[in-house]
Amino acid sequence: MSAPVLSPAARLRGLKPDWISDPKVWRTEVLAGLVVALALVPEAISFSIIAGVDPEIGLFAAFTMAVTISIVGGRRAMISAATGAVALVIAPLNREHGLGYLVAAVILAGVFQVVLGALGVAGLMRFVPRSVMTGFVNALAILIFMAQVPELTDVPWPVYPLVVAGLVLMLLFPRITRVVPAPLVSIVILTVVTVAAGIAVPTVGDKGELPHALPVPGLPDVPFTLDTLTTVAPYALAMALVGLMESLMTAKLVDDITDTHSDKTRESIGQGVANIVTGFFGGMGGCAMIGQTMINVKVSGARTRLSTFLAGSFLMVLCIVFGPVVSDIPMAALVAVMVMVSFATFDWHSVAPGTLRRMPAGEILVMVVTVAVVVATGNLAIGVVVGSVTAMVIFARRVAHLADVTSVTDPDGGQVVYSVTGELFFASSNDLVTRFDYAGDPDRVVIDLSATHIWDASSVAALDAIETKYAQRGKRVEIVGLNEHSTLMRERLGGTLAGNH
Numbered sequence: 001m002s003a004p005v006l007s008p009a010a011r012l013r014g015l016k017p018d019w020i021s022d023p024k025v026w027r028t029e030v031l032a033g034l035v036v037a038l039a040l041v042p043e044a045i046s047f048s049i050i051a052g053v054d055p056e057i058g059l060f061a062a063f064t065m066a067v068t069i070s071i072v073g074g075r076r077a078m079i080s081a082a083t084g085a086v087a088l089v090i091a092p093l094n095r096e097h098g099l100g101y102l103v104a105a106v107i108l109a110g111v112f113q114v115v116l117g118a119l120g121v122a123g124l125m126r127f128v129p130r131s132v133m134t135g136f137v138n139a140l141a142i143l144i145f146m147a148q149v150p151e152l153t154d155v156p157w158p159v160y161p162l163v164v165a166g167l168v169l170m171l172l173f174p175r176i177t178r179v180v181p182a183p184l185v186s187i188v189i190l191t192v193v194t195v196a197a198g199i200a201v202p203t204v205g206d207k208g209e210l211p212h213a214l215p216v217p218g219l220p221d222v223p224f225t226l227d228t229l230t231t232v233a234p235y236a237l238a239m240a241l242v243g244l245m246e247s248l249m250t251a252k253l254v255d256d257i258t259d260t261h262s263d264k265t266r267e268s269i270g271q272g273v274a275n276i277v278t279g280f281f282g283g284m285g286g287c288a289m290i291g292q293t294m295i296n297v298k299v300s301g302a303r304t305r306l307s308t309f310l311a312g313s314f315l316m317v318l319c320i321v322f323g324p325v326v327s328d329i330p331m332a333a334l335v336a337v338m339v340m341v342s343f344a345t346f347d348w349h350s351v352a353p354g355t356l357r358r359m360p361a362g363e364i365l366v367m368v369v370t371v372a373v374v375v376a377t378g379n380l381a382i383g384v385v386v387g388s389v390t391a392m393v394i395f396a397r398r399v400a401h402l403a404d405v406t407s408v409t410d411p412d413g414g415q416v417v418y419s420v421t422g423e424l425f426f427a428s429s430n431d432l433v434t435r436f437d438y439a440g441d442p443d444r445v446v447i448d449l450s451a452t453h454i455w456d457a458s459s460v461a462a463l464d465a466i467e468t469k470y471a472q473r474g475k476r477v478e479i480v481g482l483n484e485h486s487t488l489m490r491e492r493l494g495g496t497l498a499g500n501h
Contacts (some may be wrong), residue, residue, distance in 0.1 A: 025304065027179070032300035033310025035184045035337075036292050040066075040081055040315050041326060042334055045207040050087040052094045056139030058082040059217040059319060061283030066312025068274040070305045074266030075251040077174050077258070077302045078276060079292040079311055084147075085242050085379055086286050094237045105232040105239065106285035106479070107220065107298070110275030112240035117268030124246050125264060131363040132387035133349045134250055135370025139383055141346035142375055144291045148335045148342075151202070153485050158199050159332045166336025168189055181300045183337045186342035190333040204334070205327025210319040215281040240272075243287030245381035250288035254297055290380075294341045362394040397425045403428035403452070405435040415444035421451040424459035432462045437470045445470055450481025460493040 040062045048058030050165040062081035069080040152159065169186040173309060222228050251262050276283045296302045296311065316325045349355055369390045372443060374383030403422030410416070418436065422428060436445075447466070454460060467477045482490065 025442045026306075028300070029302050029304055029306040030310060031184060032296050032302035032307040034306070034314050035181050035187075035300055036296050036311040037244065037314035038081055038184070038187055038316055038326070038329065039334055039337060040079075040205050040289075040311065041210070041318065041329075042204050042331060043289070044082045044315075045204075047082045047084050047087040048284065050084060050207070051102070053099060053284055057099070057282065057284050058087075059211055059315065060081055060281055060287050061278050062494055063312045063316045064094055064215065064278040064281045064283050064284045065313070066308055068277045069270055070309035071314070072273045073264075073305075073308070074263035074268075075254055075272035075288075076260075076305050077293075077297050077307055078247075078251060078254055078260070078297050079289045079434070080178055080247065080260075080268075080271065080286060081288055081289050081292065081312075082284050082286040083243075083246065085246055085381065086239055087284065088379070089239045089242055090235055090284065093232065097231060098153060101228070101232055102284065103220035103279050103282055104222050104228065105236045106283065107276050107279030108229075108232055108236035109239040109243065110272040110279060110284060111275075112237055113272030113275060114132050114269050115246055115272075116240065117246060117265055117270075117272060120265065122248060122264030122268045125252060127392075128249070128252075128384065128388055129391040131366040132370050132384060133249075133252065134347055134365040135387055136374070136380060136384055137253060137345060137347050138350065138367070139374035140290050140380065141342045142371065143378065143380075144338055144342040144345065146375075148338050151331050151335045155200055158194075159201050159330075162190055162199075162332035163193070163336045163339070166333050167340060170336065170340050172442040178301075183295065183299055183340070186336060187329060191329050194330045194368060194389050195328050199330075199433040202241060202331045204329045204331065206331070210323040210327065211316075212320060212323070214316060214320070215283065217280050218282065220279065238284060242349075242379070242381045243271055243275070243285075244268055245384060246290070247288035249380065249384060250290050250293055253290070254293060257297055258303060269469060290345075291341055294345050295337065298344055299337075300342060304358045319422065330485060332352045362391075362398070366391045366394065396425075399423055399425075399428065403432065405432070407437075409442070413442055415446060416441050417446045417448060419448045419451065423455060424449075424452050424462070425455040426458035429456075429459040429462040432459075433465050436466060436469070438473055438475075441470075441475065443475050445475055445477045447479045448481045449479060449486065450483075452486075453483060454486035454489050457489075457493055463490065468484060 004472050041059070044058035044062040044102050045055040046058075048055045051058070059082075065080045065082070069078070073080070090105055093105055152163070166186045169189060170182040173182040173185050192197070196205075222232075247267060248264055251264060251267050255262055271287060292311070296307055300307070302308075350367065366387055370387030371382050373386045374380055377383065399422075403420070403424060405418055405420050407416055407418045420432070424432065447463075454463075463479065467479075470477045479490075
């Protein structure tokens with residue numbers, strides 16, 4: 001039976017996003033965008049301070065990053081804006097050379113990200129083990145919580161009951177209704193209470209002045225010379241790598257939470273485009289914001305690009321139109337939201353006694369190393385790299401011990417057959433040379449490799465060394481059982497590497 005022919009109107013309806021035709025999805029996405037926008041204001045201002053720029057530079061970046069990535073990104077509902085990791089990378093450049101060089105670095109970092117995305121850097125995510133991902137998530141939760149500690153130190157005593165009240169509201173309100181996100185209800189109620197009662201506590205306005213107009217596009221105020229390029233390039237490359245690492249890890253995390261797949265290559269290129277746009281609008285650049293993404297996806301239930309677009313749009317509306325109102329939001333309300341996010345983000349199952357008893361020691365070590373490095377450095381990208389390298393070393397050691405050699409000597413003593421099993425690569429092949437009896441074996445030696453595979457040049461060099469040792473004693477070696485890939489590698493490299501042994 002042939003497929004039904006759809007009318008142009010029906011085909012158009014099939015291309016429409018869910019939120020256009022579903023009021024429930026529309027409501028969820030709009031309210032989620034509003035909650036995220038409120039949470040973005042103090043975060044963007046704080047990261048501006050870290051980078052050493054005016055608060056409006058970070059707020060402009062949050063606006064342009066979110067709006068642009070909602071269109072060109074590969075992961076729906078993920079929030080990108082100014083981040084602490086990027087601020088730490090570019091702060092020295094701003095301090096030594098000024099804002100113009102910082103903006104130039106943001107644009108160049110975007111170009112690097114587009115190139116890296118086109119070259120397939122997203123494919124490297126396959127090599128991030130699950131234990132590293134678990135450590136990444138847990139470290140993220142710890143960092144989110146630790147970032148709230150300064151807001152709870154040396155503050156007026158009413159801050160503490162306000163934070164507790166915010167947490168209670170977010171725990172209890174969903175039992176009444178889930179139509180309105182509990183974090184939004186908590187922020188509104190605590191703001192009304194503090195303003196109406198005249199309670200003197202730190203507010204969003206204390207973080208810095210909000211912008212009064214939209215950003216205007218323009219070129220960075222730097223000389224367009226080779227010297228400028230060599231100055232900004234190292235910072236731009238570092239920013240590009242850190243931004244891609246955090247964005248791709250966040251995208252993978254959202255994939256797991258929502259049970260959906262995202263286009264990591266498109267996300268990589270999209271991050272670059274968003275940073276280029278942000279740079280031309282005078283922003284400080286950024287990448288995926290994990291805390292705000294968790295608010296959007298896990299707490300508020302957003303699933304489409306609309307929430308990301310509205311988060312950036314609402315941010316500018318809140319700053320420009322409702323600046324005085326937003327300035328009165330107590331920081332305690334936002335701290336309560338982020339504390340709730342940190343507890344919701346942490347993978348409590350991964351540290352349960354039952355899980356730890358069943359988990360291999362190497363997996364636990366990788367998770368702990370990832371968490372420790374991230375918390376110590378405050379950089380998620382460094383933690384992921386160190387954790388992945390640790391996992392690879394543990395894997396290499398484990399697999400190296402699986403390679404084994406057994407020998408059978410003919411009854412007449414005319415030849416000996418060695419059978420090699422397991423994988424031959426740099427770790428296992430180092431011990432291979434010592435597993436043969438060069439002096440005691442008969443004149444004919446057969447090495448059967450049908451149960452193994454040659455993976456690298458180290459293994460070819462080891463086989464050459466074995467043949468050389470037997471040849472020095474006037475004995476002949478025959479290597480049999482090589483599969484097609486191993487044969488080609490040995491034909492290409494055999495005899496050229498013996499000098500290395």
